[in-house]
Amino acid sequence: MAPRFIWSCILVSLLHLAASVTANGSRWALLQPSIGVSAMHMQLLHNDHVIIFDRTDFGLSNISLPAGNCRDDPRDQALQHDCSAHSVDYDVVSNSFRPLTILTDTWCSSATVAPDGRIIQTGGFNDGERAVRIFDPCCDGSNCDWVENPSALASRRWYATNQILPDGRAIIIGGRRQFNYEFYPKFSDEGIFKLPFLSQTHDPEENNLYPFVHLNVDGNLFVFANNRAILLDYRAVKVMRSYPVMPEGDPRNYPSSGSSVLLPLSPAADEAEVLVCGGAPKGSYISASKNRVFVTASSTCGRIKITDESPEWQMETMPVSRVMGDMVLLPTGAEVLIINGAGAGTAGWELGSNPVLTPVIYQPDGPPGYRFTLQKPSTIPRLYHSTAIMLRDGRVLVGGSNPHVGYNFSSVQYPTELSLEAFSPDYLDQKASDRRPQIDTEGSTIELAYGCEFALSFTASELRNESVTVTMLAPAFATHSFSMNQRLLILASKAAMSGGESRYCVTVTAPPSGMVAPPGYYMVFVVNEGVPSDGAWVRLR
Numbered sequence: 001m002a003p004r005f006i007w008s009c010i011l012v013s014l015l016h017l018a019a020s021v022t023a024n025g026s027r028w029a030l031l032q033p034s035i036g037v038s039a040m041h042m043q044l045l046h047n048d049h050v051i052i053f054d055r056t057d058f059g060l061s062n063i064s065l066p067a068g069n070c071r072d073d074p075r076d077q078a079l080q081h082d083c084s085a086h087s088v089d090y091d092v093v094s095n096s097f098r099p100l101t102i103l104t105d106t107w108c109s110s111a112t113v114a115p116d117g118r119i120i121q122t123g124g125f126n127d128g129e130r131a132v133r134i135f136d137p138c139c140d141g142s143n144c145d146w147v148e149n150p151s152a153l154a155s156r157r158w159y160a161t162n163q164i165l166p167d168g169r170a171i172i173i174g175g176r177r178q179f180n181y182e183f184y185p186k187f188s189d190e191g192i193f194k195l196p197f198l199s200q201t202h203d204p205e206e207n208n209l210y211p212f213v214h215l216n217v218d219g220n221l222f223v224f225a226n227n228r229a230i231l232l233d234y235r236a237v238k239v240m241r242s243y244p245v246m247p248e249g250d251p252r253n254y255p256s257s258g259s260s261v262l263l264p265l266s267p268a269a270d271e272a273e274v275l276v277c278g279g280a281p282k283g284s285y286i287s288a289s290k291n292r293v294f295v296t297a298s299s300t301c302g303r304i305k306i307t308d309e310s311p312e313w314q315m316e317t318m319p320v321s322r323v324m325g326d327m328v329l330l331p332t333g334a335e336v337l338i339i340n341g342a343g344a345g346t347a348g349w350e351l352g353s354n355p356v357l358t359p360v361i362y363q364p365d366g367p368p369g370y371r372f373t374l375q376k377p378s379t380i381p382r383l384y385h386s387t388a389i390m391l392r393d394g395r396v397l398v399g400g401s402n403p404h405v406g407y408n409f410s411s412v413q414y415p416t417e418l419s420l421e422a423f424s425p426d427y428l429d430q431k432a433s434d435r436r437p438q439i440d441t442e443g444s445t446i447e448l449a450y451g452c453e454f455a456l457s458f459t460a461s462e463l464r465n466e467s468v469t470v471t472m473l474a475p476a477f478a479t480h481s482f483s484m485n486q487r488l489l490i491l492a493s494k495a496a497m498s499g500g501e502s503r504y505c506v507t508v509t510a511p512p513s514g515m516v517a518p519p520g521y522y523m524v525f526v527v528n529e530g531v532p533s534d535g536a537w538v539r540l541r
């Protein structure tokens with residue numbers, strides 16, 4: 001008996017150890033102490049600028065509108081005459097920013113990037129609820145700004161989710177009390193389409209806002225709301241498949257905000273898996289808002305193969321409980337970062353506590369029970385209204401956090417955060433520099449056609465295996481713990497050929513169709529033994 005007992009004890013402690021391994025090559029850097037606005041929404045564009053915006057009816061921000069402009073809005077609930085800006089353009093390379101002009105209210109809105117690279121940003125609150133706002137990174141000059149159409153949508157869209165489609169249009173799904181979807185741009189006489197699944201998943205706490213939407217490789221949409229999902233043929237307005245309720249039954253969408261990603265797609269792109277992590281147990285929102293009792297957040301992730309006829313959820317336990325986390329696909333194609341958020345409570349004003357400062361990396365192909373690795377903790381709590389996105393250089397840009405009705409820097413436990421930080425996974429550690437490939441693009445965008453081969457030349461001082469991995473990542477729109485349009489493809493590639501003097505060339509095949517990868521701008525990375533190059537911008541069409 002005794003030896004067996006000891007053996008099982010050792011096993012348990014080994015498992016425990018494995019679950020809490022710390023990758024201490026990761027690090028944090030403060031990029032800007034204040035960009036003047038709190039980063040509620042972020043989108044990287046193909047000029048390496050990040051478009052950042054908050055809501056417009058918070059009162060004053062900490063940055064002025066360009067050229068001494070002011071905004072007069074009799075419908076604004078906080079400040080009818082406002083000379084402060086609520087959006088900025090952050091230039092990653094020079095680490096600088098300038099104010100932009102948004103006039104209609106972007107509170108809890110959504111976006112996609114069109115195939116031509118413009119951000120198409122939709123909805124919000126009050127005078128912004130039907131607005132479409134466009135920012136064109138290709139516009140000439142240093143004073144390019146938002147162009148707004150306040151009445152371009154058929155319905156109000158507040159807490160809706162957008163997804164770019166194979167034809168390059170955006171679908172806009174749901175929003176508060178909107179159990180339907182619409183498209184932008186629209187075909188003539190197209191209106192709204194009913195989606196009863198959204199009313200079926202609406203509970204007394206809502207818990208179905210900002211649904212998690214992923215474009216499946218068969219062209220249908222996976223839509224997750226509250227604690228379950230469907231596969232939607234949005235053209236036929238038909239539910240193709242109903243997935244089982246996620247075990248435990250806890251809600252995962254706003255205000256019980258968990259997060260979700262489509263896991264990296266393999267070169268064959270014939271299967272797809274979705275991962276949903278964190279959230280809050282049912283009743284947490286009412287408990288926090290009515291009784292000020294903050295329930296411990298969910299510690300589980302559910303994983304499901306959405307291309308299977310009748311798949312089951314596989315549940316896994318994270319090393320830390322987390323609500324309002326952000327999930328970011330790392331360019332290695334083998335890792336998902338879970339960052340930001342709280343250990344208790346829910347999304348909403350003053351409803352979160354116990355900031356989770358420690359990011360976690362999940363390795364989808366790791367052995368079960370050994371997939372999570374703790375990362376170096378930050379020092380800045382990032383609670384409600386915080387965001388995280390991948391940059392082209394492999395760093396993760398982290399910003400926002402404002403759990404208050406307005407900007408509040410004093411007499412509060414978690415002051416409004418105007419800072420920007422970068423989290424660097426350990427592939428950016430000095431120790432990895434010999435392995436880091438460098439793609440030669442001469443700074444220009446590579447044009448890709450569906451299904452065609454293309455060549456990437458790169459250098460690497462240490463390449464022990466010519467079988468490098470080539471990945472392609474769509475820059476995502478991050479808000480409220482969900483990154484819309486986030487998509488990573490592992491591309492088919494041949495063994496790299498050596499050209500001598502640390503020079504190599506790899507032949508890669510572009511994705512086969514818009515269902516696998518909608519048209520537009522992506523970042524392509526060469527990955528050598530887990531170390532990605534800087535990305536190269538490509539345009540797929």
Ligand SMILES: *[C@@H]1O[C@H](CO)[C@@H](O)[C@H](O)[C@H]1NC(C)=O
Nearest residue numbers: 020021022023024025026376
């Ligand atoms: C990194 O982790 C190793 C192993 O746990 C430890 O020995 C080392 O001191 C750590 N280094 C830093 C900088 O924390």
Ligand SMILES: *[C@@H]1O[C@H](CO)[C@@H](O)[C@H](O)[C@H]1NC(C)=O
Nearest residue numbers: 033034036061062409418419
């Ligand atoms: C923002 O402006 C307010 C009012 O001027 C000031 O008290 C506060 O310190 C500023 N915060 C930051 C982070 O710049």
Ligand SMILES: *[C@@H]1O[C@H](CO)[C@@H](O)[C@H](O)[C@H]1NC(C)=O
Nearest residue numbers: 404406407408409410411412
């Ligand atoms: C900040 O929050 C505190 C505590 O709720 C409140 O007393 C104060 O008025 C708030 N300040 C602003 C500028 O809203």
Ligand SMILES: *[C@@H]1O[C@H](CO)[C@@H](O)[C@H](O)[C@H]1NC(C)=O
Nearest residue numbers: 464465466467468469495529
């Ligand atoms: C090189 O990498 C490929 C793909 O990961 C692997 O199958 C192969 O065994 C590796 N070869 C060597 C020599 O490590």
